Every structure is written in structure tokens, then in C-alpha cells.
Amino acid sequence: MTEQLRSDGSLRHLLTLEGLSRQQLERLLERSQSFVRPLGARPAMSRTLEGATVANLFTEPSTRTRVSFELAAKRLGAQVVNLEVQLSSRVKGESMLDTVYTLQALHVDAFVIRDAEAGVPALVAEHVAPHVSVLSGGEADVSHPTQGLLDALTVYQRKERFEGLTVAIVGDIRHSRVARSAWHALATLGVSDLRLIAPPPLMPDGGEFPGCARHTQLATGLKGADVVMMLRIQKERMGRGDLPDGERYFAAWGLTRERLALARPDAIVMHPQPMNRGIEIASDVADGPQSAIRDQVRNGVAVRMAVLEEVLGSRGAPRVTGSR
Ligand code: NCD
Numbered sequence: 001m002t003e004q005l006r007s008d009g010s011l012r013h014l015l016t017l018e019g020l021s022r023q024q025l026e027r028l029l030e031r032s033q034s035f036v037r038p039l040g041a042r043p044a045m046s047r048t049l050e051g052a053t054v055a056n057l058f059t060e061p062s063t064r065t066r067v068s069f070e071l072a073a074k075r076l077g078a079q080v081v082n083l084e085v086q087l088s089s090r091v092k093g094e095s096m097l098d099t100v101y102t103l104q105a106l107h108v109d110a111f112v113i114r115d116a117e118a119g120v121p122a123l124v125a126e127h128v129a130p131h132v133s134v135l136s137g138g139e140a141d142v143s144h145p146t147q148g149l150l151d152a153l154t155v156y157q158r159k160e161r162f163e164g165l166t167v168a169i170v171g172d173i174r175h176s177r178v179a180r181s182a183w184h185a186l187a188t189l190g191v192s193d194l195r196l197i198a199p200p201p202l203m204p205d206g207g208e209f210p211g212c213a214r215h216t217q218l219a220t221g222l223k224g225a226d227v228v229m230m231l232r233i234q235k236e237r238m239g240r241g242d243l244p245d246g247e248r249y250f251a252a253w254g255l256t257r258e259r260l261a262l263a264r265p266d267a268i269v270m271h272p273q274p275m276n277r278g279i280e281i282a283s284d285v286a287d288g289p290q291s292a293i294r295d296q297v298r299n300g301v302a303v304r305m306a307v308l309e310e311v312l313g314s315r316g317a318p319r320v321t322g323s324r
Helices: 022-034 064-075 089-105 120-127 145-159 177-189 218-222 246-253 293-315
Strands: 053-058 079-084 110-115 133-139 166-170 193-197 213-215 227-230 268-270
Touching (some): 064 079, 089 110, 110 120, 145 268
Parallel strands (some): 053 079
């Protein structure tokens, strides 16, 4: 695995939450929280990253992740370039590195990478110059570390603790990088009752998610949950024959008000988005009083500010010297 930490223990890259300590996660969440502002207020801004340049290199569609990385970088005073690259997989590794070298020559200090193929962020991290950082914006079905952090922050804001919570992750867990990173974050932060609820074809392999209880029925799995984390069906990661029918899926697995009532009365509902309303979640639940879905979006910018500051901030703003 690519080393994410510098020799002094600080974070250089963020490719996965795996291997980060509870203390490191707590510190990132605390810093993230300091960037959260109520809706209607001006967002938090600083000049910590003035002079730094961040490149978003996305080969898979993204709205929230890309925009929130961009806003996070800009609100810290950095410059941002966005590249949506379409590469055939045959030339991908090589072309990706060529693009990275080009941008590096243009003084890019951090790359945010989203790709459908596992290993691409780590490949780039292995080849960048020592002063350059790589952040994953979502890697295949493997991990989505900033999403895991923003999910943990959302849970903490609403529940004010991790210990003693029951968190149910529901739906297409097998193909979900969001579920994998949320699990890493929440288990490390002290949530002990983590449940996976999915129909058998969407349940991950047995060796994965150690310590999680597995339920193949929504009703039993939701009972007493404090947090219900819904997932999108990842059609793009399934073969044609594996695609569940939307209506039938909703009938058996959709989160409706009636089903949500099986969880604790103060349970919160989360979804990383994009949502398939009427397939994995009913609209009145997504927009209802228990929904924390918009908090997740807001927290996304705060978390990405904390992460960018952590990986780039220690270098300080470069001094511009005169030509004397
Ligand atoms: C997720 C992703 O891309 O992994 N979206 C996101 O980043 N908020 C979830 C998804 O696409 O289902």
C-alpha cells in the first residue's frame, strides 16, 4: 500500500481511511467542524493555501465531490483547475501520468483523482514529486475517503457521539466505495453496532466488513437503528443481467416512512447522492424531518477544506521574491 503519511506522521496523501488512527480521524473531524457555518451565513474562508494549485482529475461523473473540492480549495485561497478526462482503459495509466506530469510542471501541488479503476490514485501518488499530494475523490468500489469523513462528521453532529450507536448501511453495499469508507471511519471512531442490510447479490463477500452484523431483511436490520445510511444502486459497476428492476427493488428494499418507523424515532437518514428517488428511497423520506442528506453535502466542503489544509498547509504560502 502507498504510504500516506510523511515521516513526521502528518498526512501527505489521502487515498484511503484504512490505517488512519482514531486520533487522526478525530483531529480531521474537529478541523472540519471549524469550517462549518449555518446556512445563510457566509462560508468559512482563509488564505492558508494562497499560492497553491489544486487539480481535479475526474474520469467518472461527479457533481458534489468535484464541486466541493473546488469550493474547498478556493475558500482556502488556492487556485483550481478541473479536468474531466475520458481515457480508454488501455492507455489510461500512461496517459493519466502524462497529464499529471504536465500539470506538475505547471505548479500543481495537489491532485484530486476519481477513477473507475482500482489503484489509479495510488499509481499517481507513487509517481508525483515529493512536494505533491494526491487525494482520492472516489476509487472504483474500493474507497471514497472524504465521503467517509463527511459521513462520520454528519453522524457526530446529529448524535454527539459514536459509542453506543447502531448504524445500518442499506442497499448496494457490494459495489459501494461509500460503504467501505464509512465503515472504516465509523468502526475506527468507536461505533460498535454496524449492520449491513442488503439482498444477497448486493451483500459484500464474507471476508469484508469484519465485525458487522449482516441482515438480508430490511425489517430486522432497521430495528433500533440510530442512523440509516442508504446507498445508490451502482448500475455502472454491475453486469447487465445483475441489474435489479427498480419497482421491485423499491417494493422490497426502498426506505419508506413505514419502514423508517422501525428504526429509533430520532433516527437520521443519510444518502451520499445521487439518489434514485422511488428506487432506494421514497421522496418524502429523503426530504423529510429525519433526513440529514443536505447536511452531508454541506459537510463535504468542510471536510475537504480540512483535508486540503492538512496535506498542503504545512508547506506554507510560497514567498514571491523580486527579480533583483
Ligand atoms: C458517491 C460516489 O460517487 O461514490 N457519490 C458521491 O461521491 N457523493 C455515491 C454514488 O455515486 O452512489
